[in-house]
Amino acid sequence: MKNILVLIFSLVLFSSCTRTMYNCAQTDSRETAINISIVDDEGNSLIGEDKNYKPADIKLTRGSQEIVLIFNEFGETTLIKLFYSEMESGKEYELKLNDQETAELNLKLETVVSECFDFLSVETFLLNGQEIQEDSDSNTYIIQK
Known part of the structure; x- marks a missing residue:
């Protein structure tokens, strides 16, 4: 059970980091x-x-x-x-x-x-x-x- 929770938490964390990096990469500096x-x-x-x-x-x-x-x-x-x-x-x-x-x-x-x-x-x-x-x-x- 602990492994499943760690895996889910890791996926959520990785997903949010990837999304943030992707959004920043798509944004031009002002x-x-x-x-x-x-x-x-x-x-x-x-x-x-x-x-x-x-x-x-x-x-x-x-x-x-x-x-x-x-x-x-x-x-x-x-x-x-x-x-x-x-x-x-x-x-x-x-x-x-x-x-x-x-x-x-x-x-x-x-x-x-x-x-x-x-x-x-x-x-x-x-x-x-x-x-x-x-x-x-x-x-x-x-x-x-």
Whole structure:
């Protein structure tokens, strides 16, 4: 009887471990990037070649470090994709929008522990000391000018 119980317990344990490993193997790690949109009062994108902020002019730096920004166009809207894994949590970065306009960007990052892997997540997005909330519908931080 003991052998049967040990066998059943071992099978259940093996089955649950295998299932967990399988689920983790099928899960991609979370991308450490966010989208940023800059819009006017009516929600129109201000980023673009014929708009207020040209992608070639927009830079994110801290000292001599320049953070990679990728610009993605979706119709009339251009989003900035920011890979925040290159940034230090709680540090001020200069967001240069054009030759006349800059802003201070500060991300507070946290490591989130999950069953399959740990990932870095944005806890707080501050622009010039003001917190910007992520738009849950578009998963984008929207800066209104």
